[in-house]
Amino acid sequence: MSEHHSAAEGHEHGDHAGLTKGKIWQVFGILLLITVIEFIIALYVIPHGMMTQKVGNYIYIALTLLKAFYIVAYFMHLKFEKLGLQLCLTVSFIFIIYFIVLMLIEGSFLNIHMLHNS
Structure with missing residues (x-):
């Protein structure tokens, strides 16, 4: 034992x-x-x-x-961990950050656009 x-x-x-x-x-x-x-x-x-x-x-x-x-x-x-898992998580993380940045940019565009129209 x-x-x-x-x-x-x-x-x-x-x-x-x-x-x-x-x-x-x-x-x-x-x-x-x-x-x-x-x-x-x-x-x-x-x-x-x-x-x-x-x-x-x-x-x-x-x-x-x-x-x-x-x-x-x-x-x-x-x-x-193995390289495959590291790459999988890193690529997913990059896409999440990318989508957050896109939403922030798009949200700012919509707010600015609405302010100029009123």
Whole structure:
């Protein structure tokens, strides 16, 4: 029984060999740094006129997507999955973002168009 248990443990650690405690803390540090940058932009840069709200929003979106990448890749173990699954999820994610952008553009067009007609 103990031989089977140790063999299963070795296999489990082999699948996720790249995810060590040190790597978890490194990813946590990166996520913390990104969050601190977001707070600095929100509390200091934008209110003091160093950046417009529109540019700040684009930076927030980019930083949030970067945080989402790290969370999905390391804490949800996608980085350790097969390439086919990674590509399938990545392509789906790109299409979702594409459709969201299209809806935002189309929604803005409709609102502007309605304001000019009235």
